Amino acid sequence: MSTDFQKARDALGIRLRELRTTGPRGRLTGPQLGEQLGWPHSKIYKLENGRQTANAEDLRAWAEATGRPDAAPELLSRLKGLESHVRSWRRQLATGHRPVQDAITAEHARTTTLYIWENALIPGMVQTPDYARAVFTRHARLMRSPRDTEEAVRARVRRQEALYDSGKRHRIIMWEGALRALVCSPAVLAAQLDRLSGLMGLDTVEMGIVPFAAPLKIHPANGFWIYDDRLVIAEDWHAELWIDDTDSIAVYRRTWNLLRESAVFGVDAQRIITAAARPR
Template sequence: MSSTPSSSVLEARKALAARLVALRKDARLTGDELSARCGWHPAKTSRIQSGKAQPSEDDLRAWCTACGAQDQADDLIAAARAVETMYTEWRRMERGGLRAAQESVADLYHRTNLFRVYASRVLPGMVQTPEYTEAVLRSIQRARVEVDDVTDAVEARLERQRMLFSGRHRFGLLIEEWVLRAAVCDPETMAAQLGHLLAVASSPFVSIGVIPTGPGRPHLPVEDFYLFDEAEVAVELTSGYLRITQPGEITDYVRTFTDLAAMAVHGAEARQLITAAIATLG
């Protein structure tokens, strides 16, 4: 399973385009007639109707006016804005620094009851120690962010952690075994991080599963993702941050999480793998 910004955004554009086509047909207008009323070239209408072009808010208002459906303009504009916010490049999200990126999801985290996370690169942010978080964010800052506000970004993540572990939220975390051994920080920091992970695993609100590495591990290439209840999925891609809100796509991620959970070990077996990773650090 793999999502790309192009495929997900295109599907959302097509859904919006289908609504616009239906609106035109209900008004008994051809594409050329609608184009004439809107004052633009028919090729623009064709691109919008195929989902290849994203209409501006002015385009949507003109379309609704041409179809005599001005009352639907606000709803269509809201739908178009949702498409625009589906995918954000990291460089755009982080151009003002890393703290803003951390704070941008605070409301979403606050209103989520059940978090389900799949991690294949680094440990989930909600169970990171301050030192591990600093190492991860520092590597990101050096690679792609000009503003150095790593200290503030770490504090923003810690503020979110305090909110999350208030007892009002539940967590299902699936972690690839190799993440327990990934050299994202020095051995001392990693040992402390894994010790913290063991402590978190004892919480009644947290379920931690570790997917063992080995020849018996089924090949299921999946990008890191966060499931917020069944309302939204956040996918961390190499190039940016993808928000998925389409029910059908969310269902795909729920199913994938279930499949990954079946590959994982939990409880004492998961703790043994974490402990073994600590032992390799000396």
């Protein structure tokens, strides 16, 4: 978890403690506030000590219980600031995958050059509907989120229209393992690899593959997307990280450049894709 995120969460906890101890109804102990809210008192202290992130309902309830309902907008603003950087999957997927896809589509619309690194999956920007369907289904099962798979697939596929926009550039690098990962049936993967081959001739797409045998300048860690050097979105199991500070973006861009140095393109990349598509 990022240092800036934790500092902001600590600051929110300090503000919550202040409301608990100085409210117009007098000082409340942690157990007293927990009893009012129907929470274990351990939750009170976890929130105040920055060891747990409140949700919007928690903050509204806290403001009401401490006699400061007027503080709710301020607390919610602080929460919004937190979530602008660390967006938990649990919250994002509360209503399914479609809203997440819509948020990403909005960023794509604002972007001229998109830099993509993926180490385990074919990037969403070039997925076939069947491949995307398999990925969404597995993720929804993991996160126990609502199943809006078909809506999410349609949103992802519509976003791919940008691949044919002459004003945009997509610079994509993948680890060879992403071509071979059976996150779907072999038939679906074969069709997906055929789709990659077809996209390699587009002048709006640069596609590179980092072979298993390539000497690496940096280890092929988690996937990330760089939007015009103004935003990075990186995925982890618990959350998406939306990173917009200049220094951090520069680190990701250097990382992408190092990965690119290990990649092959053109005929050499096509050869690896073809090899991955052969029956096993």
